[in-house]
Amino acid sequence: MLYHLAKNLIMILFYPLFRIKVTGKHHIPKEGPVIICTNHTSNLDPPVVGITASRTIYFMAKEELFEGKFFGRLLRKVHAFPVKRGLADRNALRSGLKFLKDGETLGLFPEGTRSKDGKPGQALPGVGxxxxxxxxxxxxxxxxxxxxxxRRTKVVYGKPMDVESFRKNKASAKEMSEGIMEEIRNLYEIHKN
Structure with a gap:
């Protein structure tokens, strides 16, 4: 309930303020588990993905954001869940896998932190x-x-990746993450101008 109310309010504000143009939204599967993997340059990225994707998204957010009682509760209501950065946080991993098992959509930023120069950076193994x-x-x-x-904000969704080929080649989580990041870099190069 609060998620959809927040989404509608943010849409009303963000679309005109940031002149959002969305491409490739049809690539997001309508049902079944989905991971949307996005580059990360700003704290505004999660709400922008949230309002432009056609599905309800669950986002990982750094644990520190959940420390305040009110704000922590609010974040959970808009489908964020905490992760301890710099560690293999088993609770966060379990939560993310459970959302996917339930057929939900997970929004992840493979870089784990914001890029300083606006270009897609190096991926951490978590998304893989x-x-x-x-x-x-x-x-x-x-x-x-x-x-x-x-000023124009472009949001481009690419085609779903062939994860099975990574599995067949016994790819590590890091290799899978790098493969995902490579797709994001390709989208950036094609659409940056």
């Missing part, structure tokens, strides 16, 4: 873990924006 351990479709996404008011 989720891709290899679940039956989820993996949809790469790139956000191209400096988030200045009334």
């Amino acid at each position: 873990f989720f891709a290899l351990r679940s039956q989820a479709e993996v949809v790469p996404c790139v956000i191209i924006s400096d988030y200045k008011l009334f």
Whole structure:
């Protein structure tokens, strides 16, 4: 309930303020587990993915954001769940896998932190873990924006990746993550201008 209310309010604000243009939304499967993997340049990225994707998304957020009672509760209501950064957080991994097992959509930022120069950076192994351990479709996404008011923000969803070929080649989580990041970089190169 609160998720959809928040989504509608943010849509009303963000679409005109950041002149959001979405491409490739049809690549997001309508049902079944999905991981949307996006580059990360700003704290505004999660709500932008949330309002442009056609599905309800569960996001990992750094544990520190959940420390305040009110804000922590609010984050959970809008489908965020905590992760301890810099560690293999088993609770976060279990939560993410459970959402996927239940056929939900997980929104992940493979870099784990915001890029300083706006370009897609290096991936951490976490997203590869989720891709290899679940039956989820993996949809790469790139956000191209400096988030200045009334300047164009591009959100591009790519085709779902062939995760099975990574499984057949016994890819590690890190290799899978790098494969995903490579797709995001390709989208960035094609759409950056």
